Structure formats: structure tokens, C-alpha cells
Amino acid sequence: MLLNRESSGKRWRIRPDGLGKVTGRLAYLTDMSAAGMLYGRVLRSPYPHALILSICTEKAQQLEGVHAVLTHLDVPGLNRYGIAHQDQPVFCENKVRYVGDAVAAVAAETAELAEYALTLIEVDYELLPIVDDAELALLQDAPLLHPQGNLLHRSQFNRGQLGSGFAACTHIVEDTYFTPRQMHTYMETEGGLFVPEEDGRLTVYSPTQHGFMDRLQLSRITAMKQERIRIVSSPIGGSFGGKDELNVQPYGALLALKTNRPVKLHHSRWESVRAGLKRHPMKISMKTGTDASGHLLAHQVRIIADTGAYATLGAEVLNFAVEHVLGPYRYDHVKVDGYSVYTNNGMSGEFRGFGGNQAIFALEGQLDRLAEKLGMDPWELRRMNMRMPDDPGPFGQPIVVTEGAMQVWNAAEASGLWQERGMPNREEEREPWIKVGIGSAFTMHGGGLGVGIPDPAGGRLLLAADGCIEAIFGYEEFGQGLLATLALMLIEQFGLAESDIRMIIGDTDLVPDSGSTTASRATSMMWKTLQNLKAPFTSQLLERAAELLGKSADKLAMGAGGIYETAGDSLLLTYKELAEAKGERISCSTAFQFPTSDTPRTGAHFLYTYAAVVVKVEINQLTGRVRVLDQYHAVAAGPVMNPQGFLGQIEGGSSMALGFAITEDAVMQQGQYMTKNLDTYLVPTIVEHRGTVSVEPIEHLPHGDSFGPRGIGEVGSVTLAPAIAAAIHQAVGIRVTKLPIEPELLQNDCAFAFAEEAVSKR
Amino acid sequence: MSKHEMLGAPRGAEQSELACTINGEEMKLEVAGARRLLSVLRDDLALTGTKRSCEIGRCGACMVLVDGKPINACLTMAYQCAGKQITTIEGIGAADGGMDPVQRAFLEEGGFQCGYCTPGMIISVKALLDRSPDPSEEEVEEALSGNICRCTGYGGIKRAAQRAIEWRREAP
Ligand code: FES
Ligand code: FES
Numbered sequence: 001m002l003l004n005r006e007s008s009g010k011r012w013r014i015r016p017d018g019l020g021k022v023t024g025r026l027a028y029l030t031d032m033s034a035a036g037m038l039y040g041r042v043l044r045s046p047y048p049h050a051l052i053l054s055i056c057t058e059k060a061q062q063l064e065g066v067h068a069v070l071t072h073l074d075v076p077g078l079n080r081y082g083i084a085h086q087d088q089p090v091f092c093e094n095k096v097r098y099v100g101d102a103v104a105a106v107a108a109e110t111a112e113l114a115e116y117a118l119t120l121i122e123v124d125y126e127l128l129p130i131v132d133d134a135e136l137a138l139l140q141d142a143p144l145l146h147p148q149g150n151l152l153h154r155s156q157f158n159r160g161q162l163g164s165g166f167a168a169c170t171h172i173v174e175d176t177y178f179t180p181r182q183m184h185t186y187m188e189t190e191g192g193l194f195v196p197e198e199d200g201r202l203t204v205y206s207p208t209q210h211g212f213m214d215r216l217q218l219s220r221i222t223a224m225k226q227e228r229i230r231i232v233s234s235p236i237g238g239s240f241g242g243k244d245e246l247n248v249q250p251y252g253a254l255l256a257l258k259t260n261r262p263v264k265l266h267h268s269r270w271e272s273v274r275a276g277l278k279r280h281p282m283k284i285s286m287k288t289g290t291d292a293s294g295h296l297l298a299h300q301v302r303i304i305a306d307t308g309a310y311a312t313l314g315a316e317v318l319n320f321a322v323e324h325v326l327g328p329y330r331y332d333h334v335k336v337d338g339y340s341v342y343t344n345n346g347m348s349g350e351f352r353g354f355g356g357n358q359a360i361f362a363l364e365g366q367l368d369r370l371a372e373k374l375g376m377d378p379w380e381l382r383r384m385n386m387r388m389p390d391d392p393g394p395f396g397q398p399i400v401v402t403e404g405a406m407q408v409w410n411a412a413e414a415s416g417l418w419q420e421r422g423m424p425n426r427e428e429e430r431e432p433w434i435k436v437g438i439g440s441a442f443t444m445h446g447g448g449l450g451v452g453i454p455d456p457a458g459g460r461l462l463l464a465a466d467g468c469i470e471a472i473f474g475y476e477e478f479g480q481g482l483l484a485t486l487a488l489m490l491i492e493q494f495g496l497a498e499s500d501i502r503m504i505i506g507d508t509d510l511v512p513d514s515g516s517t518t519a520s521r522a523t524s525m526m527w528k529t530l531q532n533l534k535a536p537f538t539s540q541l542l543e544r545a546a547e548l549l550g551k552s553a554d555k556l557a558m559g560a561g562g563i564y565e566t567a568g569d570s571l572l573l574t575y576k577e578l579a580e581a582k583g584e585r586i587s588c589s590t591a592f593q594f595p596t597s598d599t600p601r602t603g604a605h606f607l608y609t610y611a612a613v614v615v616k617v618e619i620n621q622l623t624g625r626v627r628v629l630d631q632y633h634a635v636a637a638g639p640v641m642n643p644q645g646f647l648g649q650i651e652g653g654s655s656m657a658l659g660f661a662i663t664e665d666a667v668m669q670q671g672q673y674m675t676k677n678l679d680t681y682l683v684p685t686i687v688e689h690r691g692t693v694s695v696e697p698i699e700h701l702p703h704g705d706s707f708g709p710r711g712i713g714e715v716g717s718v719t720l721a722p723a724i725a726a727a728i729h730q731a732v733g734i735r736v737t738k739l740p741i742e743p744e745l746l747q748n749d750c751a752f753a754f755a756e757e758a759v760s761k762r
Numbered sequence: 763m764s765k766h767e768m769l770g771a772p773r774g775a776e777q778s779e780l781a782c783t784i785n786g787e788e789m790k791l792e793v794a795g796a797r798r799l800l801s802v803l804r805d806d807l808a809l810t811g812t813k814r815s816c817e818i819g820r821c822g823a824c825m826v827l828v829d830g831k832p833i834n835a836c837l838t839m840a841y842q843c844a845g846k847q848i849t850t851i852e853g854i855g856a857a858d859g860g861m862d863p864v865q866r867a868f869l870e871e872g873g874f875q876c877g878y879c880t881p882g883m884i885i886s887v888k889a890l891l892d893r894s895p896d897p898s899e900e901e902v903e904e905a906l907s908g909n910i911c912r913c914t915g916y917g918g919i920k921r922a923a924q925r926a927i928e929w930r931r932e933a934p
Contacts, residue, residue: 005871005921014869021877022865022884024811024851031810185912187815187823187878237813237878238912269816479876479913644872651915652875678820678910686906689916 003695008643015484015644016503017235017477028237029205030191034262037193038067038107040248040255041114041265043121044275045096045103048132048344048671049143050125052094057104059120065109066117067259074254077223081246083213087146088310088347090221090250096125097145097309098344099672100275107255107263130671134306134341135283145309145342152307153315153340155322157395165298165333169289173369177286177362178738180665181306182279184351185683186478188237190276191266194252201228202253207236209244209476210516211508221250222257229253234506236478240656241350242277243478244518245312270676277349278666280305280317280340284325284362294374296331296385301362303338305348305355312349314340316453319603320446321355326394327363328405328444328610329385344671352653353718354519356445357660361739364441364722368729378726379418382442383409389702393608394444397451397599400707404610404636405444407698411634412440412612415696418632420616421730431758433621433751436629439726440614443719446605447520447711448594453603456515457525458591461537467576468502469494473529474514475522476506480713481645482517486526488642493530494538497560500575512589520609520711521594523641527708532590540586545573548581595707609710610636610698613654613719616691617727621751624743626662626728630691631720636698637710646712650695653716659684661721662740782843784809785853793840800824800835803850811851811881815910822909825882826850832889834908851881854888864888864926873922875913883909887923895930902927 005012020026057069072079072091079093080086092101104121108114129143136142137150144150166172192206202224208214211231219226236243248265256263267275287300303321307314318340325336367385371378386405393399412418421438430436449455459473471490477483483503490501504510514525538558545563546553549572557566562574578586597606614632619625633650640646663682667674675681701708725736734746780793784807793802800817803809803826813823817836824835827849854862864887867873874880883906890897890905897905902923911919 012872015872017877018869018872018874021874021880022868023855023861024809024881026877027810028878030814031804033805033808185910187813187821187876187910187912189815236876238876240912266814269818479874479878481875648872648875648914648918651917652913653915655915656912677818678816679818683910683912684916685908685910686903686916686919693915693917 001696003640003643003647003697011488011643013484013488013644015481016487017483026235028188028235029193029207029232030188030266032193032205033264034193034195037262037264038109038255038259039111039114040105040107040252040263041118042102042251043104043118045092045099045101047096047125047127048099049128049130050096051128052092052096052103053124053126055103056122060106060117063113063117063120065113066106067261068107068255069104069117069121070254070258071104074258075221078220081217081221081250082311083245084313084316085311088312098346100346101309102251105251105255107259130344132343132345132668132671134304134343137341137343138339145344150342151339152311152342153318155318155338157322157334157336159396160333162298162300162333162335166289168291169297170292171370171373172287172289173366173373174287175365175369175737177284177365179282179358179361180660180739181281181346181668182351182660182664183273183666183681184240184242184276185681186238186240186242189267189269189272190243190247192248192252193262193264194256195262196256196260201230202257203230203232204249204253205232206249206252207239207243207478208233209239209478209518211476211506212474212513213516214246214249215508217246218249218253222253231508232506234477236476239478240352241518244350244516245277247276269678273666273673273676274346277312277347277351279351280307280314280348280355280358282321282358284358286362286366288366288370290370290374294376294381294384296329298333299331301325301336305338305340306343306345307340308343308345308347310347312347314348316603317350317355321359323394323446323604324356324359325363327360328387328442330387330391345668346666346673350518352656353714356714357657357718357721360441360443360718361721361725365725365737368726369735379413379440393597393604395599395601395604397597397601397604399597399605400607401702402636403702404608407636407700408610408612408634409442411696411698412614412632415614415632417614417616417630432754435619435621435731436616437727437729437731438614438616439723439728439730440612441719441722441726442612443715444608444610445715445718447524447607447609448596448605449519450603450605451596451599451601455594456513456591457528457594458512458514458589459526459529460512460587460589461533463541463575463579463586464502465579467574467579469496469500469575470502470504472504472511473526474505474511475526476517480649481642482522485523485642485645489527489530493534495559500561512591515594520713520715523709524607524707524711525594527641528592529590531708533588537588540588541578544581544583544586545578549573607707607710609712609715611715611719613723615720615723615727617724617731619728619731619746621732621746621748622755624746626724626741626746627690628658628724631693633693633716634696634698635712635715637712637715638701639699639709640697641709646697647695649712650716651693653714654693654720655684655689657717657720658688660739661724665740778841780840780844782845783847785849795841797840798836799838799840799843802840803835809850809852813878813881820910822882822886823879825885825909827885827889830889830892832886851884854884862888863929864891867926867929868922871918871922871925873914873918879909879911883911883919887926891926891930896927
């Protein structure tokens with residue numbers, strides 16, 4: 001059944017954070033200010049690659065109204081950060097490696113003054129040759145960005161004998177796919193407020209996906225104990241992976257500590273573009289072969305990922321791509337060779353889909369090409385080669401059994417949009433230069449961080465003094481609807497009323513470390529937490545109530561507003577009365593790890609979400625522009641926790657994928673961004689996002705599954721691009737290998753002749 | 763400090779008086795000549811419902827009504843607002859603190875996720891409905907084509923706009 005307001009019934013609820021958002025009353029962290037606050041600005045490198053010969057801050061220091069000018073000499077602790085590898089300098093000491101590299105920072109009484117002070121800082125650079133191509137960066141004589149070389153990470157996977165595999169193939173296709181440097185383009189740019197407290201602690205109000213990771217990193221940089229730092233991290237005006245790494249925090253923290261005044265930083269869009277993370281551009285070469293009947297036999301892949309100047313999560317993204325270029329298919333002979341390479345291009349890092357988007361675009365393209373060679377329906381080819389419920393994961397690792405692959409395949413097959421494909425094409429209704437096609441694609445997408453990476457989870461439930469039941473989690477709300485999902489789970493699983501609940505997230509002083517809000521994991525982990533807490537928390541409550549009421553606990557039940565007699569319907573005791581009763585505070589917590597596969601392969605996943613997309617597109621052969629007319633998404637992710645959020649995540653993810661496919665590219669030349677703002681970096685507007693997006697959740701899980709809902713935060717953003725490519729091929733017979741799709745490729749001379757004819761007839 | 767360097771110093775700092783109406787309240791503000799409406803609203807008046815994102819008139823996060831017309835506050839110099847009626851998202855709701863039907867439609871349809879674009883979206887829909895009570899789908903698209911949302915995929919936004927239109931149609 002399609003997911004919408006009607007089909008969701010009462011579960012379609014107004015979001016708890018909704019009122020503040022539609023009235024503008026909700027203060028985002030970049031909206032905050034404080035009395036006596038200073039404005040921070042960061043001086044960044046104008047050059048993609050250069051030695052720093054000297055930095056002189058004297059003139060800036062002397063400017064009236066300037067309270068601090070900081071360079072690497074002013075970092076009390078570690079002058080490096082990074083979630084996985086701490087190799088990104090807070091302030092560069094003697095070398096810059098990209099145009100966002102920070103050299104100094106200023107705090108001044110007005111933003112204008114701070115900006116001006118930056119112009120007074122004198123930095124002497126000696127330019128170095130620029131490495132702006134990941135492939136060339138690997139050559140022997142390439143200039144080195146880092147002493148250990150330009151290779152950040154290599155990831156390989158082999159199974160079977162590739163040579164004999166290909167020798168046995170009847171059909172082989174070979175192609176190279178290119179994907180763009182996509183930008184997160186969260187509408188709220190990075191920023192925040194940094195407040196030194198009277199007791200010497202530091203409070204950081206700045207968006208992040210993992211407050212405790214920020215706290216750890218800031219404690220290293222500032223040489224302060226972690227407990228001396230408090231991170232407040234929600235609400236967030238969008239992140240999509242882009243705010244998981246530190247961005248403004250080191251500068252805000254250091255400036256606030258130095259001046260002992262609150263400091264506000266808020267990136268301009270251009271600064272966000274130059275300093276912020278992007279999706280890894282990848283070049284993926286694939287050779288894939290089948291036997292005469294279409295069974296996949298051999299698959300060879302080479303991935304070159306441009307990770308930019310510093311590591312961030314480049315290695316992890318590559319590992320994910322290596323896993324997902326194998327996808328939900330069976331083959332005996334596989335060889336994948338992936339390289340994540342340092343360049344002087346902007347920083348690449350974590351981005352919704354985490355390398356899956358690039359991998360799946362390439363892999364699905366191969367399947368389409370093979371189907372054509374075989375003269376076979378591409379969807380049928382997928383069915384033939386699809387993994388079965390008991391099959392191991394892409395690396396041969398044990399994974400949780402689901403029928404997800406077949407379920408989404410069937411759903412897409414049965415969808416109205418796919419059925420339309422076989423119907424007569426009503427050419428006569430359109431101008432002759434407009435062509436319409438339908439395409440589909442298919443994916444399995446891993447959730448959680450995978451084997452070998454700490455992936456803690458958990459949370460706490462507590463009956464507060466005022467009778468509210470507090471749900472306390474270390475996750476962040478960046479728009480995905482986490483609070484709404486949590487509220488709905490509490491209401492449905494505990495029988496609570498909305499007014500009984502208080503949700504506390506995004507504050508390291510108040511919440512336990514529940515791990516990062518990333519990798520489509522938060523919903524799964526909140527669900528699991530509540531599963532763990534349900535019995536102990538309920539029984540504590542009921543036992544206390546039983547004492548007070550002089551009844552047996554097994555005759556009592558939790559409900560809206562308080563404790564009920566199971567037999568009757570009467571409210572016996574409110575939560576407030578219960579909270580006021582003598583005794584220890586009723587509280588339960590749980591901590592565990594995101595489940596992982598029993599395999600030594602780092603990054604391999606255990607839980608997967610499956611999705612299939614069918615899309616109908618229209619191509620204008622005069623302009624070469626692609627318009628998406630309709631989309632159908634089948635998503636097998638277990639039970640839907642929050643219908644509005646589910647729909648929003650798939651619709652929103654697909655919009656992002658649409659941009660990835662047709663317009664978005666942070667173009668760089670010689671290590672400089674050519675697309676500095678939203679006038680040249682084009683994200684889809686309402687006009688691009690036409691037609692309907694039908695979303696069909698498949699909720700069924702195998703009997704006895706204990707893992708519950710799988711993540712959906714990313715999967716909506718990975719499968720649309722290859723489906724669009726397939727639809728384009730169906731419409732005009734052209735194979736797309738490079739994203740975003742270049743209009744020139746789809747322009748057609750005959751179409752111009754048609755147009756001229758049509759015009760002359762008028 | 764040399765004279766040459768001083769030339770680069772922040773200019774347009776001379777204050778002048780700006781008289782305008784903001785959310786129904788008459789105001790007299792001391793504003794430097796180079797200030798933009800967006801920064802006056804956000805930084806001086808703490809009306810942070812109006813958002814800052816691209817600052818070049820592309821995203822619509824900063825949309826406000828000036829004499830009833832949707833305007834990008836990031837492109838508007840403060841002095842251009844002299845004598846004008848400015849309405850921000852904070853001034854959209856009913857006088858009794860209730861919500862405008864457009865706001866309610868966004869809330870009920872879930873026409874937002876992170877919500878950062880939402881005030882601008884609501885201002886644009888509100889302005890559209892005020893000038894064209896029963897707009898076609900194309901008109902809605904056109905009216906919202908200057909508002910970027912990175913989160914919702916526009917489906918929820920379209921449904922919210924549609925709902926607001928229906929309510930208006932049904933209203934006596
Ligand atoms: S901030 Fe004004 S249009 Fe983007
Ligand atoms: S809801 Fe996040 S930008 Fe629109």
C-alpha cells in the first residue's frame with residue numbers, strides 16, 4: 001500500500017518540533033546570540049597547494065575592536081582533527097593543501113570588523129604544483145600532499161578466479177562511470193555560538209551529528225578535560241553527513257577561550273562551499289560478464305575516489321563503495337580494487353549514501369548493458385541473478401536474513417509505472433523532440449558503521465520529578481524526524497499520551513553517548529533501546545504503583561496519563577503522583593553495539609535495507625534536458641516507525657538523487673571552486689521535482705526477526721540516478737556514464753530539423 | 763596604520779534613521795547605510811525566523827513580505843524599507859497568537875523536515891494566496907521556484923500548498 005496521509009491514518013501526526021518550525025520561533029543554534037558576544041572569522045588559504053613561509057598577525061592584532069587573532073601557535077592541544085584519522089590541521093603550520101585550509105582566525109566586535117581584520121593578516125606563500133586529478137596523484141612522480149604519499153587507503157576484495165570466470169563468459173560489458181562532487185547544501189550553513197562559562201567550562205552550541213565525538217575532538221584541541229566541555233547540538237537545519245566532522249567548532253572554541261567572551265561564527269555560503277565536505281567524486285571502471293543465458297559469472301571493478309586534502313572518512317567511504325559495487329547479486333568470480341586518493345581538490349567526506357550512490361550507479365548500469373547484449377528484459381536479468389534470503393552478504397559475510405531483495409523486485413514489477421512500460425507509447429501527443437522513457441534500478445544498502453568500527457548505541461528512560469517520562473538519547477534532530485519517530489514509538493509501545501513524554505537529545509551534559517546519528521542507524525537503535533527498556537522500566541513503574549495502591553503489579557498497566565487497572569478502564573494513579581512517591585528515581589538505561597556480522601572484514605554490514613525505483617522521464621532533444629515525470633520507490637526496511645518521516649526521507653532522498661543525476665556538480669579547476677554559490681551550483685527546485693513520488697514500504701520481516709526497523713535515511717538517495725539512466729536509454733537509446741548528465745549528450749540534430757519543420761508549419 | 767590600509771576598512775558605517783513598520787509595529791531604527799534588511803531583522807531585532815542561507819537571492823530562506831510582496835531580505839538594503847510595511851514569519855500568525863492557515867497546512871501535511879526553508883516557503887505561499895486565491899499548480903510552482911528546500915523533496919510542500927488552497931476555497 002502506498003504511503004501517504006490517508007493510508008497512515010492516526011499514525012500521521014504533527015511533529016513535536018513542527019510548531020516552532022512553521023512559526024519561525026524555533027531557534028537554530030546559528031540563530032543564537034549572547035550579550036557581549038564577539039564575531040569570529042577564519043582566514044583560509046587562497047591557494048590549493050602552497051608552503052607557508054610566514055604569517056604576520058601584528059596589524060590585525062592592533063586593530064581596535066579585535067580581541068583575538070589566532071594561528072597554529074595558539075592551539076593549546078592537538079592541532080589536528082578528524083573522526084577516524086586526525087590529520088586535518090586546525091590551523092596550517094607550514095603548508096596548505098586546499099582552498100578551505102585555515103591559517104588564522106579572528107574575533108572582533110562586529111562581523112565587518114572581523115572580516116576586515118582578516119585582510120590585515122599577512123601570509124607569505126610559496127606555490128606548489130597542484131594535484132587535481134586523483135588518477136595522476138597516484139603516479140610515481142606526482143607531487144606529494146602528505147609525507148606518506150597520496151594514497152589514503154586501498155581496499156580490495158577477491159573471490160574465485162577472474163581469468164577463468166571471464167573466459168567462461170558469453171557476454172561481457174565494460175564501461176567507466178564518473179560521478180560528481182556533490183555538495184550537501186544544507187540550507188543552514190555551518191556555525192554556532194561558543195560560550196565560556198563562569199566556572200571555566202565551555203559550552204558549544206553548534207550543529208553536529210555526534211555531540212560526544214565533537215566533545216572528544218575539542219578536548220584534544222583545547223587540552224581541556226572532556227567533562228569541561230558541553231556540546232549542545234540540535235536542532236539542525238540539515239546535515240546529510242556534512243556536519244559530522246568538526247567545521248567551525250575548533251575556531252569558535254579557541255576564540256571563546258582566548259577572549260573569555262561568547263563568540264559567534266556563521267559561515268557564509270561561499271565559505272561553506274570552500275571549506276565544507278562534498279561527496280567523493282569517483283571514477284569506477286567495471287567489466288562484467290554472463291554466460292549465454294544471463295547468469296553473472298565475473299565482475300571486475302576499479303574505483304578511484306578523490307578524497308581531497310585530508311582523510312576524514314575517506315577510507316570508510318571507499319570500503320562502503322567496495323561492498324556496494326557488488327550489490328545484491330550472485331557471482332563466483334569477483335575482483336574489486338579501490339583507491340582513495342589525496343588531491344588538492346576540496347574535501348570529500350561523509351554524505352548520505354556513503355559511497356553507495358556512486359557504486360550503485362555503476363553497477364546498475366552494467367546490468368542494463370548486459371541485458372541489452374542478451375536481448376533480455378533488464379528487470380528479469382536482475383531477478384535471475386539476485387541474492388536469495390539465505391545468501392551471504394556481498395563479501396560472503398553472514399547477514400540477517402530477509403526477503404527484501406525479492407520483495408522490492410516484485411513490488412516494482414507490479415507497480416503501475418513499470419507496467420506502463422509495456423503499453424503503447426503515445427508519441428503523437430508530444431512534440432516530436434520530446435521523448436519519454438521508463439527505467440528502474442535496484443539496491444541493497446547497509447546500515448550502521450560495520451565491522452571493526454566502534455558503533456555504540458543506547459539510551460535512558462526516566463520518570464522525572466514532574467511526572468513526565470523522559471526519553472534521553474544522544475542522537476540529533478537534523479530534520480529527519482527523529483523526535484517525531486521517538487515520540488510515536490513511546491506512544492505506541494508504552495501506551496503513553498504525548499503530554500506524558502519529554503524527549504531530551506543533543507546535549508552532552510544530559511544525554512548518554514548513543515553513538516553517531518549517521519549511517520541510517522538512529523531509528524533502528526532507538527527502537528532496540530526501547531525494546532530493551534520496556535520490560536524493566538514498566539515493571540519498576542508498576543511495582544512502585546503496586547506498593548502505593550496496595551494492588552498486585554500484574555493487575556496494573558501503563559497508559560495515557562498514568563497507571564490503569566488492567567481489568568477496568570480507570571486511571572488509578574497519575575505519573576505525577578507516582579513521581580512524587582518516596583523512593584529512588586525510577587530510571588533504566590541500556591547500552592549496546594549496533595549489530596555486526598561475524599566476519600573480520602572491516603566495514604562489512606549485517607543489516608541491509610532494500611529498495612527498487614521505477615522512474616519515468618522526459619527528454620527534450622532540443623535542450624538535452626531531462627525531466628523526471630514520476631517516481632515509484634519500493635523500500636523494504638521492516639515496520640514503518642513514523643509514516644510522515646518515512647515518506648519525507650524517501651521523497652527528500654530522491655530529490656537529492658535527482659540533483660546528483662541531472663544538475664549538481666561542485667566544479668573545480670586547478671583546485672579552485674568554480675561554483676561558489678547556489679546560482680551556479682544547482683540543486684533541484686520545485687520545478688525540477690515534478691510529478692509524484694509514490695512510496696511503498698514493505699514492512700514484512702521474516703518470522704522471529706529481532707532487528708526490527710532498518711534505516712531509511714540514505715536508501716532513498718541511492719537508486720534514482722541509475723533508474724534515470726535506464727529510462728534515458730529506453731527513451732533515446734543513449735547510455736549515460738557520467739553524472740550529472742550532460743545535456744549535450746542528449747541533444748539531437750534530427751530534433752532540430754523536426755523543430756524547424758514544426759515552426760515553419762505554424 | 764597606513765592610509766592605504768584604512769581604505770579597506772569597513773565602510774557604510776554611518777548610521778541613519780529608518781522608520782518602517784515591522785510585524786504591525788511602527789519602528790524607528792538606527793541603521794548603517796550598508797546594512798541589509800536580513801541582518802537588521804536577524805541581528806538587531808532578533809527576528810531569527812527569517813533565515814540566512816545563500817545571501818544572493820537564490821534560495822528564498824530569507825523571504826519576507828514588504829507591502830505584501832515577497833522579497834528576498836538578503837538582497838534588500840535596509841534603507842529601501844523606509845516607510846514600508848514588513849512582515850516576517852513571526853508576524854504571519856493571527857493577532858491572537860494563532861496560526862495562519864498556510865502555517866497550519868505545512869504543519870499538518872508535514873511540508874518540512876529540518877524546517878530551515880520553511881519560514882520562506884510559508885511567506886511565498888502566503889503571498890501567492892493573497893494575490894491569487896485559487897492558483898493553478900503551475901502558479902504554485904512558479905511562486906515557489908525561488909525557494910529551495912534541501913530536505914523534503916517538495917512533495918510535502920506541494921501538498922501543504924494544495925491544502926492551504928483548499929481551505930481557502932472552502933472558507934465562506
Ligand atoms: S538568503 Fe536570501 S535568497 Fe538565499
Ligand atoms: S526542510 Fe530542510 S531545507 Fe526545507
